[in-house]
Each structure stands twice: as structure tokens, then as C-alpha cells.
Amino acid sequence: MENVTLKINGQEITVPADYTVLQAAREAGIDIPTLCYLKDVSQTGSCRMCVVEIKGARNLQAACVYPVSEGLEVFTNTPKVRRSRKVTLELLLSNHERKCLTCVRSGNCELQTLSEELGITDIPYDGERQQHEVDTLSPSIIRDNNKCVLCRRCVSACKNIQTVAVIDATERGFKTTIASPFNKSLAEVPCVNCGQCIAVCPVGALREKDATDDVWEALGNPEKTVIVQTAPAVRAALGEEFGMPIGTPVTGKMAAALRRLGFDKTFDTDTGADLTIIEEGNELLDRIQNGGKLPMITSCSPGWIKFCEHNFPDFLDNLSSCKSPHQMFGAIIKSYWAEKNGLDPKNIVTVSVMPCVAKKFECGRDEMEVAGNRDVDIVISTRELARMIKQAGIKFAELPDEKFDNPFEEASGAGVIFGATGGVMEAALRTVAEKLTGKELSSIDFHQVRGTDGIKTAEIPVGDLTVKVAIAHGLGNARKLLESIRNGEAEYHFIEIMACPGGCVTGGGQPIVPARVQMGIDLKKERAKALYTEDANAAIRKSHQNPDIIKLYDEFLGEPGGHKAHELLHTHYQARSKF
Amino acid sequence: MKQKTLPFQGTPEQEAQLKKVIAEHKGQKGATIPVLHEAQNIYGYLPIEVQEMISEGLNVPLAEIYGIVTFYAQFSLNPKGKYHIGVCLGTACYVKGSGDLLNKIKEILGIEVGECTPDGLFSLEATRCIGACGLAPVLTVNEDVYGRLVVDDIPGIIEKYRQ
Numbered sequence: 111m112e113n114v115t116l117k118i119n120g121q122e123i124t125v126p127a128d129y130t131v132l133q134a135a136r137e138a139g140i141d142i143p144t145l146c147y148l149k150d151v152s153q154t155g156s157c158r159m160c161v162v163e164i165k166g167a168r169n170l171q172a173a174c175v176y177p178v179s180e181g182l183e184v185f186t187n188t189p190k191v192r193r194s195r196k197v198t199l200e201l202l203l204s205n206h207e208r209k210c211l212t213c214v215r216s217g218n219c220e221l222q223t224l225s226e227e228l229g230i231t232d233i234p235y236d237g238e239r240q241q242h243e244v245d246t247l248s249p250s251i252i253r254d255n256n257k258c259v260l261c262r263r264c265v266s267a268c269k270n271i272q273t274v275a276v277i278d279a280t281e282r283g284f285k286t287t288i289a290s291p292f293n294k295s296l297a298e299v300p301c302v303n304c305g306q307c308i309a310v311c312p313v314g315a316l317r318e319k320d321a322t323d324d325v326w327e328a329l330g331n332p333e334k335t336v337i338v339q340t341a342p343a344v345r346a347a348l349g350e351e352f353g354m355p356i357g358t359p360v361t362g363k364m365a366a367a368l369r370r371l372g373f374d375k376t377f378d379t380d381t382g383a384d385l386t387i388i389e390e391g392n393e394l395l396d397r398i399q400n401g402g403k404l405p406m407i408t409s410c411s412p413g414w415i416k417f418c419e420h421n422f423p424d425f426l427d428n429l430s431s432c433k434s435p436h437q438m439f440g441a442i443i444k445s446y447w448a449e450k451n452g453l454d455p456k457n458i459v460t461v462s463v464m465p466c467v468a469k470k471f472e473c474g475r476d477e478m479e480v481a482g483n484r485d486v487d488i489v490i491s492t493r494e495l496a497r498m499i500k501q502a503g504i505k506f507a508e509l510p511d512e513k514f515d516n517p518f519e520e521a522s523g524a525g526v527i528f529g530a531t532g533g534v535m536e537a538a539l540r541t542v543a544e545k546l547t548g549k550e551l552s553s554i555d556f557h558q559v560r561g562t563d564g565i566k567t568a569e570i571p572v573g574d575l576t577v578k579v580a581i582a583h584g585l586g587n588a589r590k591l592l593e594s595i596r597n598g599e600a601e602y603h604f605i606e607i608m609a610c611p612g613g614c615v616t617g618g619g620q621p622i623v624p625a626r627v628q629m630g631i632d633l634k635k636e637r638a639k640a641l642y643t644e645d646a647n648a649a650i651r652k653s654h655q656n657p658d659i660i661k662l663y664d665e666f667l668g669e670p671g672g673h674k675a676h677e678l679l680h681t682h683y684q685a686r687s688k689f
Numbered sequence: 690m691k692q693k694t695l696p697f698q699g700t701p702e703q704e705a706q707l708k709k710v711i712a713e714h715k716g717q718k719g720a721t722i723p724v725l726h727e728a729q730n731i732y733g734y735l736p737i738e739v740q741e742m743i744s745e746g747l748n749v750p751l752a753e754i755y756g757i758v759t760f761y762a763q764f765s766l767n768p769k770g771k772y773h774i775g776v777c778l779g780t781a782c783y784v785k786g787s788g789d790l791l792n793k794i795k796e797i798l799g800i801e802v803g804e805c806t807p808d809g810l811f812s813l814e815a816t817r818c819i820g821a822c823g824l825a826p827v828l829t830v831n832e833d834v835y836g837r838l839v840v841d842d843i844p845g846i847i848e849k850y851r852q
């Protein structure tokens with residue numbers, strides 16, 4: 111890429127010719143406020159917060175869409191610019207339900223930050239305000255349009271990135287509202303509950319359905335044994351809620367915090383992930399060797415599952431019948447572990463801490479129970495866990511590093527990388543390759559399947575077999591991949607699909623990172639690094655060598671894919687309407 | 690869906706017509722708006738059933754179609770009733786109390802502006818000045834014009850069309 115030199119506030123800077131003025135300014139260390147812009151998601155130039163003066167141009171220009179050019183002179187801090195931004199913001203705020211004191215995003219709200227930075231102390235235009243009903247029907251997502259600033263970041267995430275497209279701008283002018291067709295609730299349209307709309311929303315207009323009260327209630331009930339498990343990706347991001355740098359793994363402090371919150375046992379969903387690999391690996395081998403339906407597609411991501419049920423019902427038989435790791439683990443806690451400890455599963459409450467809000471939907475699916483016991487009773491997101499830790503007055507950063515509880519203390523490194531795109535594939539390959547050949551792998555790092563490309567493909571030699579694999583993350587990529595298979599353009603044995611771009615580390619339940627911070631980093635990569643480091647340092651790195659899992663099969667489950675495993679660990683799917 | 694309206698009564702002929710229109714426009718850029726126009730000509734309005742057919746046929750998300758339909762005033766989500774009531778909210782009528790007339794009609798029929806009663810008999814619209822200011826406040830039922838009205842006239846007018 112060619113470079114150009116321009117001047118911003120008199121300061122010369124040389125940048126690639128395809129940069130916008132906003133990018134150039136950030137590189138020069140000059141901050142320009144933004145609201146509708148979000149890297150990789152939305153670049154519509156519609157909110158006018160980012161206006162700058164350009165020498166020779168009559169009107170102020172939006173820096174987020176204005177291209178740099180040789181000799182361009184930009185001014186980001188003139189009286190005209192400041193006045194314009196301020197009026198824009200004041201108008202926005204005049205139609206905003208300003209309830210920061212009770213807003214879930216207070217302290218991490220881009221609108222609040224702007225108001226502070228632009229020195230808004232009064233709203234001169236307090237006129238008529240649109241009143242909207244809050245949509246609380248979805249099991250995962252609450253939409254409160256009274257706080258919406260119409261930046262359309264959620265629309266772009268849902269439509270362009272996820273290709274689910276169940277929300278869009280409706281009406282016009284003052285009545286403009288983001289809504290689903292015919293003002294239906296998100297619960298009544300094919301929303302897949304991925305929560306990517308929440309992750310991109312700059313304000314408190316979209317949030318998860320908070321279940322922390324349910325958890326507190328269970329913890330306060332002396333009759334109940336309350337067991338918590340945490341997904342791999344949670345440890346890669348929870349620290350951010352307590353001011354730690356992005357990508358800091360906090361496994362030990364997290365375990366310590368959960369114990370202090372009063373959970374009776376603190377387990378690691380990585381164990382569930384190891385269990386999933388045994389079952390899924392066995393299923394894959396069976397399908398390959400016995401002419402079963404191929405490609406087999408992973409089933410850990412409930413957003414992906416619902417997307418498939420609505421949009422690709424012809425692929426339901428391709429889905430692995432395995433429940434997702436936390437559902438499997440929940441079922442094991444309420445059977446094997448309950449039995450071992452002489453507890454009635456009716457008195458056990460299983461709580462999952464997940465980077466995901468679709469898991470809130472998943473745990474309520476009819477299929478997810480055995481003998482009248484729900485596998486998982488409550489799902490909370492990483493954000494909700496952080497809230498509980500704060501409510502309990504626990505000083506997270508000062509906690510010692512502790513371990514998970516026995517008997518599932520030590521999961522494998524393979525289980526840990528489940529949280530990043532390509533991780534399930536890599537974990538499965540480690541096990542399938544050794545099971546198929548009966549020989550130990552010389553290297554267990556499958557670099558071909560790592561990284562953040564939207565669709566990754568590889569041919570992996572396993573014994574005499576060449577296993578063709580593909581990995582997609584983000585549902586738009588999943589759609590592309592499945593269409594290529596549907597059209598007969600591509601063929602694979604095994605596919606990993608994660609609903610969220612980046613996989614679970616950037617799931618819809620993870621800490622929300624402001625647009626400004628996201629501009630300078632690749633969030634997916636930074637958080638994934640934490641997981642790959644934990645894997646590299648793990649004593650056991652293959653699921654089938656996890657001693658707790660070996661014991662579980664010996665003592666209780668019998669054979670992988672056997673009768674008991676099927677009853678507890680496998681599930682089925684249902685076609686759903688496209689509309 | 691909160692709107693009250695009469696159930697969809699599309700015929701196979703209408704559906705065939707719509708399918709033909711969709712087939713003619715499929716794959717063209719900017720096909721959605723022309724197809725919506727023709728669909729409205731065929732059905733008289735654009736209920737969810739019609740929008741779903743268009744979404745499916747053109748491979749455009751339903752949310753996007755609904756967004757377009759609600760953006761442009763010429764598209765209607767509701768059918769016109771057998772009797773279409775228009776209440777003038779122009780300045781002259783408004784100061785003489787046409788807003789109260791409108792509220793009374795809403796109350797009697799149980800519908801909002803833009804909606805149609807489930808029996809398909811009445812639909813309601815708030816119009817701009819219809820140029821009958823001398824008669825203010827004014828309302829129209831299809832071609833009939835009623836002027837110098839008070840709220841108490843409303844039940845009688847509606848009853849007349851119920852016969």
C-alpha cells in the first residue's frame with residue numbers, strides 16, 4: 111500500500127493511502143470522538159460526532175468515512191468543530207432516557223463518556239421523547255429502545271456479520287426505531303440469541319437478561335448444593351471487568367472468587383470440554399468408518415445450533431448429537447457426582463458461567479434434561495459474574511490464585527482452547543488422530559486451524575486417511591461455508607462452527623470493549639492468546655489423557671457413545687421456521 | 690404484533706400474480722421497492738404474509754423489507770375497511786375539536802389510526818386538510834362528507850354504516 115502525508119492540527123503524519131482521517135488521527139495520537147463507528151462492524155458516517163474541518167471543504171466532514179489524501183489538512187479541535195459536536199450530542203441526549211444511576215452500562219457507556227468529554231452540563235432542548243416498551247420476552251436479550259441512540263451498530267452486526275437480520279431500522283424521522291418485523295419481540299423472530307448486538311451496542315439499549323438474583327437466591331438457600339462451572343473463555347476476559355489488561359488470564363483468581371461467593375463446588379467446564387471431545391471424537395470416527403452422515407459439524411455453540419435449525423434444516427443430521435460441554439458436565443454433576451456424594455439431584459443447583467448469552471436459551475431447551483433434572487439450572491454471563499463479585503465486595507485483583515475443586519481439578523489444555531475459534535477442532539484432532547492410529551502424535555500443535563480468518567480449511571493426514579476439515583466463526587461465514595457444501599463446491603469430514611466472530615472469547619456475554627479501544631487492537635487475538643498460553647503450559651494437553659475423564663468412563667459411563675453416554679450426553683435438534 | 694387487522698384473505702390468483710412479479714425482478718439491484726409497489730397493487734396492502742413471500746422470493750431479510758414498508762408513507766400495513774373513515778386533523782378542524790372526534794372513533798371501533806377492524810368493516814385514517822374548512826370539524830366515510838360535527842354525532846354515523 112502506498113503512503114500519503116497529511117497534516118492534522120499542523121502535525122505532519124504519513125499513513126497508508128487507504129486510511130480514513132479517523133485512523134490517521136488515532137495514529138497521530140489525536141482523539142476524535144465517535145459513536146456510530148465500530149471497526150469491522152459499522153462505518154456509516156451517520157451520527158456526525160466525529161466531524162472535523164478539512165481545509166478547502168465548505169462543510170464539516172465525518173472523519174470516520176473521510177479518506178486521507180496527499181497534502182490534506184485537517185483540524186479536529188476548532189470552535190466550529192467543537193460547537194457542532196456539542197449540538198449533535200445535546201440533541202441526541204434530549205431524546206435519551208438519561209437514567210445512568212440505574213443503567214447496566216454506566217461506567218462503560220460510550221454516550222456517557224462522550225457527554226463527559228464534551229463537557230455537557232445541561233440539555234437545552236428538552237422536548238418530546240419517544241416512549242418505547244422494553245422487550246423482555248427473549249430468554250437472552252433485553253432491548254430497551256428508550257436508551258437507543260440509533261447508531262445502527264446492532265443492525266450491522268445482526269445483518270452483515272451474522273446474516274441473521276432480525277432487526278432493522280423502521281419508520282422514519284422522529285419515529286425511527288430499531289425493531290423486528292411487525293414490532294415482534296426478539297423471542298418471536300429467528301433471533302439466535304448470540305448477543306453480538308449487545309457486544310456492539312455503545313449504550314444500555316441492549317443487555318443480557320440478568321440472572322444473578324436467581325444465583326444469589328440459590329446460594330442463600332441452605333437446602334441446596336450449588337455447583338458452579340466456568341467456560342474456558344471466561345478466564346480470558348473476566349479480568350477486564352476489574353481493570354486488568356485485555357488478554358490477562360485470571361483462572362486462579364476466578365476460582366478463588368467463586369469460592370468466596372459461596373458456591374459449594376467450583377468446577378471447570380474444560381472438564382466438560384474434554385468429555386465432549388471423547389464423545390464427539392468417537393462419533394466422528396464412527397461416522398467415517400461406518401458410512402455415517404458427513405461432514406459432521408460441531409454442536410457446542412447454541413447460537414449456531416438455532417441458526418442451523420432456522421436456516422439450514424437440511425443440515426440437522428450433520429450436527430454432532432453431542433450436547434455442549436457445560437450441558438454434558440451439568441448432566442454428569444447431577445448423576446455421577448451426585449451419586450458419589452450421596453446427594454439427591456433435586457437438591458443440586460447447577461450454575462454455568464458462560465461467555466455467551468445463547469447458553470441462557472440452550473439451558474432451557476426441552477431436550478436438556480435427564481430424568482426430570484435440568485442439566486444446567488442457571489446460566490450467567492462473564493459480565494454477570496463480574497457484577498456478583500463486585501456486589502459481594504470481593505477485591506478481585508488482590509485474590510490469591512486457587513485451583514478448581516476435586517474431583518475435576520485438572521482439565522486438559524485441549525479443553526482450554528475450546529474458547530477460541532479452531533480450538534474444538536484442534537482438541538478433537540489431538541484425540542482422534544491418536545485413537546485412530548494408536549500412536550502418539552509427535553506434535554500436537556495444529557497451527558493450520560488457529561488464527562482469526564473467517565473460514566479456515568485444512569487437510570490433516572491421520573494414518574492412511576486424509577481428514578478434510580473446515581472452521582467457520584461468525585454466522586455469516588458459517589452461511590458461506592454451508593452454502594458451498596450445499597452447492598457441492600466443497601467436501602469435508604469435520605467442521606467446527608462458532609456463532610460468534612472469534613469464537614467464545616468474543617462471545618456475546620463477554621466484557622464489552624468500547625469502540626475506541628477496539629480500534630487499536632484485535633480483541634479476538636488478544637483474548638485467544640491467554641488460552642493458547644494456558645494450553646501450552648498445561649501438564650495434560652489431550653482430552654483422552656485427562657485422568658478424571660478416564661475414571662469417569664471406568665466407574666460410570668462405560669464406553670464412549672455407549673448407552674449411558676447417550677442418555678446423559680447426547681441430544682437432538684428440531685427444524686424451526688425461517689421467519 | 691400489536692396491530693389489529695382482519696385476517697389475511699389472499700387468493701391463489703393473487704399469490705400467482707405476486708410470484709410472477711417476484712420472478713421478473715429477482716436478481717435485479719434495487720428490486721425490493723418496485724416489488725413492494727406491485728404487491729400493494731395486488732393486495733391493496735402489505736401484511737406479514739405478503740412480506741414473507743417477498744422476503745423468501747427475493748432473498749431479502751424480512752426485517753429489511755419491514756423497515757422499507759414503514760419508512761415510506763405510500764406503503765400500508767393494513768387493509769382499507771369496507772368503510773374508510775378519514776378524520777381531518779388540519780388546523781381549522783383541529784382547533785374545532787377533530788381530535789376529540791378521532792378519539793371517540795378509536796374508542797368505539799377499538800382501533801388506532803392506520804388500523805382496520807377485525808371484521809374488515811372500518812378502517813381509520815387521520816388526514817390533512819381536505820379543503821372543507823368552512824364545515825370544520827370534518828370527517829369522511831368513503832365518499833361521504835360530514836361537517837360541523839360534535840362528539841355525540843359519532844355513534845350515529847358509525848351505526849349508519851353498520852346497518
Ligand code: SF4
Pocket residue numbers: 206207208209210211213214215216217219220221222257313314315
Ligand atoms: S445508556 Fe449510557 S447515558 Fe444512557 S442511561 Fe445508560 S449509562 Fe447513562
Ligand code: SF4
Pocket residue numbers: 251267268272274275276277296300301302303304305306307308
Ligand atoms: S442476538 Fe444475535 S441474532 Fe439476535 S438480534 Fe442480536 S445479533 Fe441478531
Ligand code: SF4
Pocket residue numbers: 257258259260261262263264265288307310311312313315316
Ligand atoms: S440498540 Fe444500541 S447498537 Fe443498536 S442502534 Fe441502538 S444504540 Fe446503536
Ligand code: FES
Pocket residue numbers: 143144145146147154155156157158159160161172173174175
Ligand atoms: S459519523 Fe463518524 S462516528 Fe458516527
